[in-house]
Amino acid sequence: MGERLLLRGNEVIAEAAIRAGCECYFAYPITPQAELLEHMAREMPRLGRTFVQAESEVAAINMVYGAAAAGVRTMTSSSSPGISLKQEGISYIAGANLPAVIVNVVRGGPGLGNIAPSQCDYFQATKGGGHGDYRLIVLGPSTVPEAGELTMLAFRLADQYRIPVMILADGLLGQMMEPVELPDPIDADSLPDKPWALTGAAGRTPNIVHSFDMDPEGLRQLNRDLQAKYGRITDAETRYETVDTDDADLVIAAYGTIARIAKTVVRMARAEGIKVGLFRPITLWPFPTDALRTISGTAKTILTVEMSAGQMWEDVRLAVAERAETPFYGETGGVVPTPRSILSEVKKHVR
Amino acid sequence: MSVDTAKMTKVFERPASLTDARFTYCPGCSHGIVTRIIAQTLDELGIAERTIGIAPVGCSVFAYNWYHCDAVQAAHGRACAVATGVKRARPDRIVFSYQGDGDFASIGAAESIHAANRGESITVIFINNQIYGMTGGEMAPTTLVGQRSSTTPDGRDPALCGYPIRFSEMIAQLDAPVYVTRQSVHDTRHIMGTTKAIKKAFQNQVDGKGYSLVEILSTCPTNWGMTPVNANKHVAEVVTGVFPLGDLIDRG
Amino acid sequence: MPRGTVVIDTDRCKGCGLCIVACPQKVLAFSGNLNKSGYNVSHMENPDACVGCGFCALTCPDVAITVYREKPTT
Numbered sequence: 162m163g164e165r166l167l168l169r170g171n172e173v174i175a176e177a178a179i180r181a182g183c184e185c186y187f188a189y190p191i192t193p194q195a196e197l198l199e200h201m202a203r204e205m206p207r208l209g210r211t212f213v214q215a216e217s218e219v220a221a222i223n224m225v226y227g228a229a230a231a232g233v234r235t236m237t238s239s240s241s242p243g244i245s246l247k248q249e250g251i252s253y254i255a256g257a258n259l260p261a262v263i264v265n266v267v268r269g270g271p272g273l274g275n276i277a278p279s280q281c282d283y284f285q286a287t288k289g290g291g292h293g294d295y296r297l298i299v300l301g302p303s304t305v306p307e308a309g310e311l312t313m314l315a316f317r318l319a320d321q322y323r324i325p326v327m328i329l330a331d332g333l334l335g336q337m338m339e340p341v342e343l344p345d346p347i348d349a350d351s352l353p354d355k356p357w358a359l360t361g362a363a364g365r366t367p368n369i370v371h372s373f374d375m376d377p378e379g380l381r382q383l384n385r386d387l388q389a390k391y392g393r394i395t396d397a398e399t400r401y402e403t404v405d406t407d408d409a410d411l412v413i414a415a416y417g418t419i420a421r422i423a424k425t426v427v428r429m430a431r432a433e434g435i436k437v438g439l440f441r442p443i444t445l446w447p448f449p450t451d452a453l454r455t456i457s458g459t460a461k462t463i464l465t466v467e468m469s470a471g472q473m474w475e476d477v478r479l480a481v482a483e484r485a486e487t488p489f490y491g492e493t494g495g496v497v498p499t500p501r502s503i504l505s506e507v508k509k510h511v512r
Numbered sequence: 513m514s515v516d517t518a519k520m521t522k523v524f525e526r527p528a529s530l531t532d533a534r535f536t537y538c539p540g541c542s543h544g545i546v547t548r549i550i551a552q553t554l555d556e557l558g559i560a561e562r563t564i565g566i567a568p569v570g571c572s573v574f575a576y577n578w579y580h581c582d583a584v585q586a587a588h589g590r591a592c593a594v595a596t597g598v599k600r601a602r603p604d605r606i607v608f609s610y611q612g613d614g615d616f617a618s619i620g621a622a623e624s625i626h627a628a629n630r631g632e633s634i635t636v637i638f639i640n641n642q643i644y645g646m647t648g649g650e651m652a653p654t655t656l657v658g659q660r661s662s663t664t665p666d667g668r669d670p671a672l673c674g675y676p677i678r679f680s681e682m683i684a685q686l687d688a689p690v691y692v693t694r695q696s697v698h699d700t701r702h703i704m705g706t707t708k709a710i711k712k713a714f715q716n717q718v719d720g721k722g723y724s725l726v727e728i729l730s731t732c733p734t735n736w737g738m739t740p741v742n743a744n745k746h747v748a749e750v751v752t753g754v755f756p757l758g759d760l761i762d763r764g
Numbered sequence: 765m766p767r768g769t770v771v772i773d774t775d776r777c778k779g780c781g782l783c784i785v786a787c788p789q790k791v792l793a794f795s796g797n798l799n800k801s802g803y804n805v806s807h808m809e810n811p812d813a814c815v816g817c818g819f820c821a822l823t824c825p826d827v828a829i830t831v832y833r834e835k836p837t838t
Contacts, residue, residue, distance in 0.1 A: 227597025371585035540780030544825030
């Protein structure tokens with residue numbers, strides 16, 4: 162701590178993972194997260210840790226599953242189409258109650274899309290993506306320094322709750338450079354014990370890691386236990402930020418880099434006498450429903466702004482219901498809204 | 513029935529590394545023989561307590577129930593990638609995967625090849641019975657030309673579905689693997705050969721030598737529509753002609 | 765030739781018949797008795813011919829056979 166370095170978002174996530182004690186990193190190249198892979202390729206072997214460039218994103222997530230089952234901190238990173246490939250593996254990790262960190266540096270989609278930034282994977286991250294009743298903790302950093310902090314948090318939450326945690330970044334955050342004070346490396350002795358891990362059954366009964374039960378009542382219990390865990394996480398780990406929402410007539414709901422742009426819009430609007438605020442979810446799952454519901458009691462309009470066709474917008478509407486207007490402004494294709502374009506949308510909705 | 517142990521010595525019993533669980537395999541299925549050999553190997557090498565097994569999807573999905581060792585159940589085809597993750601995380605443990613022909617050679621083809629190509633220090637057991645058992649007898653990559661299956665009801669036609677794939681030969685082309693062999697369990701002599709091969713494949717890992725693959729020609733009496741005895745005859749007389757037995761690489 | 769004997773766990777036996785064919789001494793045969801799973805289990809039809817070679821046990825896919833051999837008398 163102390164030294165400020167000018168670093169790219171991708172590099173900060175990689176370095177933070179190392180400082181969080183990531184032992185094994187498995188990934189496949191894809192733009193726009195190549196720098197994350199390259200940082201790990203240089204640094205992990207130097208530290209005596211594992212770096213494997215896997216043969217595909219499918220292989221990488223399954224390597225993560227294996228390393229997680231063996232009780233080490235492990236991570237993979239990719240971008241949208243690669244995250245699609247990982248969905249089965251993510252479902253297995255969640256179903257088996259394993260900790261892991263998955264980074265999605267979102268790009269334009271669907272299909273091959275492009276390599277420009279987007280937020281079009283919100284549904285995939287928060288509503289499943291993979292099969293079955295499971296959830297990921299989804300963290301949405303909005304600055305390069307926050308990307309580092311949330312990466313450290315991701316490993317801690319993953320181990321604490323035995324759940325895969327996704328860092329939902331985007332191509333803008335991955336590529337931009339900012340001055341960062343990197344977090345201190347964790348103390349290796351502070352890592353939690355994992356008595357369930359596969360370490361060789363010496364002196365104990367064997368541990369079996371699986372997500373399989375042919376007996377419906379057995380599988381129902383596995384599901385009930387997962388849902389109970391998700392309830393505990395919702396109660397304890399929901400995170401969000403508000404800016405100037407107390408007296409706001411219109412609150413922008415945005416996450417990630419769009420929230421950062423929206424902070425500028427709040428300042429610009431206030432300078433023109435328009436009472437605008439910002440509601441920024443930091444955990445996209447669990448979504449800060451209660452906090453947004455409260456704010457929608459006083460604001461007349463909650464304007465969702467996303468680089469998508471309207472994904473987080475649905476969770477906003479669920480939270481707000483009839484308490485306020487819930488318009489949407491989005492850009493797709495990798496087009497990044499500017500402060501001016503967002504402000505002009507804001508003005509359409511305030512009198 | 514009681515045996516006079518004053519006069520008789522026990523010369524064979526269930527290996528200690530085998531649990532008491534009753535196998536879920538069909539009568540006469542080769543899986544049980546190979547499972548027993550693996551358990552015996554863990555006993556003989558004294559490695560059960562540091563072994564981690566990877567169970568596949570297929571008839572052997574319950575593989576983790578048979579052994580007194582840690583295990584993880586992998587997604588279909590991904591056992592070699594999961595084994596890679598486990599072994600890289602715990603390099604001093606003995607890691608083995610156990611996979612059928614769909615798991616290893618179809619959906620898992622890329623993972624199987626690349627774990628071998630990276631020379632992951634794991635032991636891979638590949639059960640080749642030329643059919644998909646668990647899902648109801650569909651064609652496998654290794655199904656013989658003319659062989660009937662539920663998805664080749666008139667027999668495998670190469671014009672439509674290609675030819676049986678000799679996957680071990682493909683793995684043997686790679687530089688990294690140290691032991692690649694094809695064995696069989698269709699009679700006592702070949703069971704003994706498989707036993708030697710599996711022991712060598714595990715010993716290689718104990719000695720830190722690298723990647724070993726043991727392909728084992730196996731029977732599926734249920735989906736071949738044969739009695740277990742005739743299924744073994746089929747392996748002896750027909751299958752070994754398509755999948756030749758023997759060591760393809762032995763660099764140990 | 766030393767004498768041998770085998771004990772077949774009839775709960776595990778699935779009546780597959782492989783032990784019968786594996787035995788070089790033609791000791792084993794289907795017993796005609798069904799176990800609780802309905803399998804026609806194997807048994808020693810000619811126990812005196814058993815030499816305790818263990819081939820039956822090696823081939824049994826359910827590892828249902830325990831093999832004994834006479835201790836040498838010298």
